[in-house]
Amino acid sequence: MKNYSTNTGAKRLIKLVLMCFLFMNFTPLKADVKCAQNDHITVDFKNMELKQVFNWITQQVGYNFFYEASEIDIEKKVSIQATDTCIEDFLVKLFSKIELDHRIVAKQVVVKPQRIDNFVPKAKVKTKPSPNNPQQATLTGTIVDDAGIPLPGASIVAKGSQIGTTSDFDGNFELNLPEGTTAIIVSYIGFRTQEVDVQGQTSVSITMEPDAASLDEVVVVGYGTLAKKRVTGSVISIDSETIVEVPALSPEAAIIGQVAGVQVQEVSGEPGAAPNIRVRGSGSISAGNDPLFVIDGIPISRNLTTSVIGGVSRRRASFQPPPVNPLATLNPNDIASIEVLKDASAAAIYGSRGGNGVLLITTKKGAASETGRFSFDSFFSIQNVANKLDLMNAPELIDFTRDARNNNYLSSVDGASIDDPIGPGDRGDALFELPESFINWDGTDTDWQDVIFQTGITQSYNFSYASPTTNKTSFFASAGYFTQEGILDKSSFDRYSLLLNLNSQLTEKLNLDLRIAPTITENQRIPSSAPYFARPPGVVYSAIVHSPTVNPFNPDGTINQLNNQSFLGGGTTTASNPLAIIEAVDDEIFQFQNRASLALSYEIIPELTFRTFGGMYLNLFNQDFFRGNSLLFRNSTEGESYAQATSSTEVNWLWENTLNWEKEFGDHYLNAVLGYTAQRDNITIKEVLADNFPDDLVTTISGGQVFAGNSIEEQWSLASALFRLNYSYKDKYLFTGTIRSDRSSRFGANNQTGYFPSFSVGWRLNEEEFLQSVEAISELKFRFSWGETGNFEIPNYGAIGLLSPDNYNLSGNEVNGLVQSTIPNPELTWERSEQINLGMELGLFNNRLFLLADYYNTKTSDLLLNVAISGVSGFQTTLQNLGEVENKGFELALRTKNFVGDFSWDTDINFSTNQNEVLSLNENNEPIFSAGSAGVRHVTRVGDPIGSYFGYIVDGIYQSQEEIDNAPFDTQAPNPAPGDFRFRDVDGDGEITPDDRTVTGNYFPDFTWGINNRFSYKGIDFSFLIQGVEGNEILNLTSRHLKNGEANFNSYAVFNNRWRSPSEPGNGSIPRADRQTGNHGNNNRPSSFQVEDGSFIRLRNITLGYTLPADKIFGDSIDRLRVYVTGTNLFTITDYLGYNPEVSNISTNSLTPGEDYGAFPLTKNFTMGINLSF
């Protein structure tokens, strides 16, 4: 295999950029580019090694050298002089002196041996027809890369001869073939050499395929970069094109369904809501499970206090809206790459924070080219609710309600018959009666979902400029505006973002990198993710429980609040008009966030670089919540105003000092990083609450009576030392070892420091001689890694015994009270995750087929567990390090290039499994029962996944009284009748008791997969991504009301298939209707009936794009102009009854995942967009 190297390893990153550049940016360059003033040099080298000359040029004028190490003797001594010479002329002189060929492509110098003796560049001399070769034929052709971009300077040689030429700057060539030539050999650095049959042809079009193995692609690995081939950990890199493939607010949308082992769950469709991101499952029970985000070197780990921010004090914790997405501040267009560090070997460099995986996000830099590049990207998107629930219409609901009232009467009154002279409706019992408006239905049949959902509109505009390198300085600047109106009226998200990344080579040895990214986001939320009885009520939930017999509006057009669901009577349950909720509630969040960093790198000697990096993250948060008097809560006749103003300031600073030593000698490659970092976070939160607003005219705090306020200040800090060593021998045997020590303020005084070691080894079999002959195998690498990482996502003062206010009142006055609220634990320390990873990378047929396979096993121990302790202590829990959780799974990623050439077709397939199991808990392994939004419905116990659903198991439906009599006695069903659920006697004691509750499912999928296909033909590109999740269950709490059989408001239409009589048993899974099932069969108890399969297959994205032949239309002024249309989430195939089979209402609590209690539905989007660069 070929082994390409650059003159200095530190420039490896450039290569990636170079390749992009070669593909994209070459066209506008002309041969007569003038030599810039600063590219003139004056030198006097005497007996200097060639590589030192290269180094000097690279540092002085930014030219990079590419060559095949085996072909060029870079230690060759040269002597050369020049005075104020254009660098390009200098290079001509240099290389002619040492008899090497070279080619310059925008400051990238490709150096080759002079092996074609009579190499005749087309530009210089036309090959004349030779008189003794009368049959010579002229062949013309074009050489392009796999993206269709012309390749200049490719070498074309007639097979079996020395006759050759190179392609010109448009990729065209003309070659006079000697007689008898049947084929030509086409070669180009970085591409696979091809033999092309030219018999009988005068014109050919040749598409070169990239030689991926030799690309020397570079990935970001944290505190540095590494050639991809030398990576031994499990690192996935997502490039900028993939990131913008799905037009979205924030970059993590690009990962959905695309990366094996990374699950991004869109738990809410609310604009700006944070998704759940899990790398290889959930290891933690009480601490956080979010991966660590490192944005341009600044680790942004969630401050647990900030999860409080955005909440509304007067709302139950489980009814709070999803947290604001921290990644929503990032403009996807600005991102160069996202790297996911999945295994411990890769993540251990982040030590106590790497336990949940790490996402490294790198933003774009200035172009390494001579011309700048402007880009304008914009899209316009319309959104609708992805799917509607199948609910009953008015006649169905009336029939259902009648059934429920009659059955209640029959079961409640001894000896009752439906034909009794004083029937159910005449007994003065609302729970037997039918609402008056149902008896005399006026024909109103409102679809409440149509009432609340609207078409949302999203627009995104992004303008950026990647500057050329002038005065050894380049920059990337971008401005973006994103605006989204949600599918529920009033909900919206706006973002204004700026980015400036500036890099300057200050002196020969000193480099400066400055990055500033201020962002303003404005988010208007509306209450969702909450049931109809929350305060304020959830809009979606209030709509779906509303009876279709109710008109949303009064005859005068005002919102119907006094004659709606709340006033039906007849044993129905009250609910507010969702339109009134939307109108009355304002929840605006304004945030100014800024990331800024300055890095100085100093090259002490060529191999050794010192870098000092100062970073800062600032978040100014402002929230104004107002609930107006106009909302009548359920059947209230008076409004209740309430307002809350919250502001917070978070300043997080970071200072890092690293020494990087990289050297290649002979067959050995060594790279070592030694660093010391310190990070500190300060957050202050201020909150003022008011109520008793006289009217809704003033919606800020000043409009009402202030009754409470709060001011909180918290800090955390982390001091760390890190060391990493990469070693490879012949690029065949690879080793990486890291160790990091972290000292965190969050841990107990006796246990603040931790050490996180890891190592990994790799073996590239394709470099072995016995595989060299197997041409089909272009890459075969085995990897093994072991490492330990940590998790410090606990409250800032988790180890300290805190006193909290618990005030009392005496003589009508409030008096201060303080009570100890946490138990101190000076031994408290981080969670420890020990992970092994076995991986294989296989590339076949020049990597046209590339397979990535990993197996991992992570054991997370010393869990930061809120261990239950006896209430006798005065506390419920104490934070301790106890327990163990295992996550293990397989990941497969297959990338194939099915067709290359004019028509190309690539397929990416990913598949991953993860199995989550609790191995041990507290001393007695007692299960942890957790109450989510509706009582205790979750259990975390040994042998099952974290937060499994807990309840009775439905074992069918009683068909006869005889069956009931013979069944185990159900202590929880006071008076069951045929048509009621038969519950399982799990413990086999002959009775159904609370002991028969067991695990009824969990939120963890068995496996997830995605298939992405990309096609292109000439200027047309087409792609579609199908995503699948299999085996996850959802705890559909809306079933408590919409599937309870009580007909106390609207219901899922599945109840049309209910059990009605032994002769009409329905579909066998739906029980009878009964208004007071709690007094009879108790069908609505927590059970498997409310746990639903959340498996789904989704057409995540489908895109059709057309790249206009811009050069033909606009000439040189436009590089690229692409227009596209995209559909996102166009359809989802699922059995789940609710809106979103990935929903999780309380996304901040690992113990209560997967609840659906009226979440904001997902949207399907149609997008039109344009990409323009010039």
Added chain:
Amino acid sequence: MKRILIILLTICVASSCSDDFTDLAPISNRNEADFFNNEGDFIVSLNASYAGLQDNGVYGRAYWTMFEMRGDNTDQGPDATGLARVFTEINAFTEDPLNEQIDAAWSGSYRVIANCNVILDRIGSANVEEGLQNRIIGEALFLRSLMYYHLAIAFGNIPLQLTPFVPGDDLVQVDAATVYGQLVTDLETAESNLPISYPASDVGRATRGAAATLLAKVLLTIGQDGQAEIVLRRIVDQYGYQLLPNYADLWGAENENNAESIFEVQFISGGIGQGSAYTNDFSPSAILQTGQGFGRNRPTASMQNAYVTGDLRFEASMDTTWIDTDDVVVVQNFVTKYVSDPPIENDSDINFVVFRYADVLLMLAEALGESQESYDLINQVRARAGLTGIDATTPGTFEEKLLDERQVELAFENHRWPDLLRFGTVVEKLTEAEPDVINPASIRTLFFIPQRELDINPNFIQNE
């Protein structure tokens, strides 16, 4: 370059490299490690113990479920669905050990106890003036005893933790008699330590009378009627309580901490978390304009019938109908003792009266047994209710007459369940009052110990 390195090193040493960098103390919270230094610290800690009485697990909600609704006075009505079933189950004896109310009562009561234990543990070594120190000890002992009394009544066999609990300590269940024995000692200390009354700014704290009343109750519970009589006479003779002339004047925000009142859990409204939720809990929905009435703790028919015609206490205590938003009259009993006017959402200025003088008079009659003096004591209470006196010739046994009087006089004040237990009439009264709801076979005198505690302490024995 060297100079830069030196500067960097200096900054490093000065800031982040030092150990102090990660030694961060809380800013917005106090740290228990440096608390309990002076009398102010003890007073605010003690205040938090009182505040614990307001919690849902204590007088806020769980206590009325377990000490009132469990008995025959009230029920949950037939229409509770969904989450309200935890109340229905307590009323109908169908609750299981996972019931949230009993769990809340256990943890809420012990939370107050734990806080008192810390105070009692630390006060000895603190620099607090002796008089105040005694008072603080008295208050803490009273509050701890009040909680232990309720725990002993409810659960019987409970851990008697009298010092601060250290995680890892073993807990041992003791029987109720052991608990009561401790309470007698503690309450005797509390009675002697506490003042008879407080200056205006401290009204609401535990008094000598409060400790004595609880002591008497404990003594009656363990059958030491003679001892109880001594204590009760002390209250009657020395502590200056009197019946208010008008029963209705006992209730309402403007009548709190009156001459008859011995101890109240204090609540005030104003959106500062000091209000009570009784109005919401006990009122039918449409009584409140905000629509948040839950209609819980409803007087049963037998409770309603316990009031004889002309009993002034009836109207002051309960109502039988309400008018819904459609102006339809709904027949449904509900408790009116705790209705605030105007109703404020979960934030009423309504105290909960734990002990009052009428209870003392009736307890004294109980301690004395049937005698003329006992009838006189009962008749004091009856007279205020506008009823004629009773005597030995009135039908029924003395105990029956006394218990009936206690039922109507102290209705909905969390006395009924302990009374039924003390008078030994649990099964009889419940079967009589709630035959539709309660299966006599399922009636138990003790609540289940919360499952959570059994899980954590495997050596605990569950109540049958």
